[in-house]
Amino acid sequence: ILCYALLCGALPFSSSDDGHLIDIILKDQVVYKDQYWSHISMNAQEFVTALLQKDRHKRMTLLQALKHPWLIDS
Numbered sequence: 001i002l003c004y005a006l007l008c009g010a011l012p013f014s015s016s017d018d019g020h021l022i023d024i025i026l027k028d029q030v031v032y033k034d035q036y037w038s039h040i041s042m043n044a045q046e047f048v049t050a051l052l053q054k055d056r057h058k059r060m061t062l063l064q065a066l067k068h069p070w071l072i073d074s
Contacts, residue, residue, distance in 0.1 A: 001013075001052070003047070003048050003051060004030070004048050004052065007037075007040055007044055007048065008032075008036035008037055008040060009036065010033075010036050012030045012031070012052065013025050013028065013030075026054070030048070030049060030052050032045055041070065043068075043069050043070035043073065044070050046068075046070070047060075047065070047068050047070040047071070050064070050065075050068070051065065
């Protein structure tokens with residue numbers, strides 16, 4: 001979430017109601033709105049997407065993150 005926020009200046013999930021926010025976090029997919037992400041590379045978006053996988057078995061590990069092209073090529 002921090003990487004998402006640092007890259008685009010917004011949070012991936014938001015709601016003024018805490019209960020609704022938890023539902024959004026648990027159920028919704030991360031959306032990359034053009035107004036925030038049009039200038040961000042696809043490698044960066046793929047990096048953030050891999051980190052924000054809800055299923056921990058699908059989520060990128062620390063070692064995978066350190067070897068990700070976005071970090072290596074940046």
